[in-house]
Amino acid sequence: MRNLLMTISYDGTAYFGFQTQPGGNTVQDRLEDAIRQLTGEEVKIHGSGRTDAGVHARRQTFHFVTSSQIPVERWRHALNGRLPSDIRITDVVEVPLEFHSRRSAKRKTYRYSINGNRVFDVFNYPYQLHHPGALNIEAMHEGLAHLIGTHDYTSFASRHSTKQSHVRTIYEAWIEVEKGTGAGSHEQGIIHIYLTGNGFLQHMVRIIVGTLLQVGEGKRRPDDMKTILEAKDRSKAGPTAESKGLMLWEVEYADLSIS
Amino acid sequence: MRNLLMTISYDGTAYFGFQTQPGGNTVQDRLEDAIRQLTGEEVKIHGSGRTDAGVHARRQTFHFVTSSQIPVERWRHALNGRLPSDIRITDVVEVPLEFHSRRSAKRKTYRYSINGNRVFDVFNYPYQLHHPGALNIEAMHEGLAHLIGTHDYTSFASRHSTKQSHVRTIYEAWIEVEKGTGAGSHEQGIIHIYLTGNGFLQHMVRIIVGTLLQVGEGKRRPDDMKTILEAKDRSKAGPTAESKGLMLWEVEYADLSIS
Structure with missing residues (x-):
């Protein structure tokens, strides 16, 4: 198991904020879909914070634990190919398992x-x-x-x-x-x-x-x-x-x- | 009759270029619509150039002759209120009748x-x-x-x-x-x-x-x-x-x- 911390940039215009919510198209939903398409895993990602509907992010972070063997340096390109053009992953690093994108900030x-x-x-x-x-x-x-x-x-x-x-x-x-x-x-x-x-x-x-x-x-x-x-x-x-x-x-x- | 020269800025993503063409939604169409709504006149505007579909403009110009009595300083605000948010008029000046936005450039x-x-x-x-x-x-x-x-x-x-x-x-x-x-x-x-x-x-x-x-x-x-x-x-x-x-x-x- 590895804990991956990713940095993303997004134009929030089309989204109901970062965090998953009933009936809303959120940034988290799009990220989890992309990870599922890539690895087959049903992961839940943890954002460094929520953003409201329509709010943008230049450098937001999130982390999740995965059993995928994909090398760290491959994730960015692989996920960006599965994300809409208003969300981009800019950095990916492996962090200790106890690291939390929000609590460790x-x-x-x-x-x-x-x-x-x-x-x-x-x-x-x-x-x-x-x-x-x-x-x-x-x-x-x-x-x-x-x-x-x-x-x-x-x-x-x-x-x-x-x-x-x-x-x-x-x-x-x-x-x-x-x-x-x-x-x-x-x-x-x-x-x-x-x-x-x-x-x-x-x-x-x-x-x-x-x-x-x-x-x-x-x-x-x-x-x-x-x-x-x-x-x-x-x-x-x-x-x-x-x-x-x-x-x-x-x-x-x-x-x-x-x- | 007055000849007005206007400077506009537009995001061309949604348009088939500046100049009117059959079946296409163009910047010129939107500008002529706004002028018609404001003055009731069916004017034909003359751009300083064509732009291709998807091309943007920071400062393009066009001119047209009008019999409207609206003072020069009122046009910008009045037309912007009748234009979509991806087209903005930034400047309006009165020019001599023989002035042409393209030929005089x-x-x-x-x-x-x-x-x-x-x-x-x-x-x-x-x-x-x-x-x-x-x-x-x-x-x-x-x-x-x-x-x-x-x-x-x-x-x-x-x-x-x-x-x-x-x-x-x-x-x-x-x-x-x-x-x-x-x-x-x-x-x-x-x-x-x-x-x-x-x-x-x-x-x-x-x-x-x-x-x-x-x-x-x-x-x-x-x-x-x-x-x-x-x-x-x-x-x-x-x-x-x-x-x-x-x-x-x-x-x-x-x-x-x-x-």
């Missing part, structure tokens, strides 16, 4: 992308929220800083969260603005919001972004982020931003040179 | 993009040819240089070309390699081939790229590009590269600050 990074230009970019339409209205990036930066650290993020979690504890740690959070990609002058550019933490609750990044956009629009002050966090009440935060702007950027492990 | 630039990494990029799958095999970029550069200047490009034109003359001028041609976007190490990166000229024949850029790929693969020498050009014989050149890697990058005019 040290850091996860998500990126949320906002097109702030007047006209959206047709080539990135499925990957960017379009927000042509003026945003105060400085204020958003300031608001975001209040979320760094170890906190109870109940205010920024879905009411449907089933987790026992809503305490998580955000190690880093930053904003990058890509200019010069818009159609005309005086454009806001593309605003990327990055969040790195030890784990994220359901809808957490999207609710943070939805609230931060209100700070950028001047509807809330940067300090409100702190007040909202302390309230531990979902109703104090802003709306859940559209899923299409969100991308699981990276999953990092301590002892492996795999990310 | 001074320079056109096309870009062809090749993903040279082992695993293709799911987010750019519709916009890049996947070529994981090793390419000698230096040799491709050298081969490309032979095409610069004023030449009869019959060898690099579709046999179905209906143009009287196949003489065109390529002003500039260059290759840019974007590294570090691949999944693993020792990746080739994304190879962008740019061609700027006064006009291009049917399939010209795609046949140039198809031939240049053979130079990159070592199947032809860089000097062969010169021999092929001089032969004025389509059968001497390589295959027509897939349409999805091609993008009309820019159309430039002499007297307008519109590009």
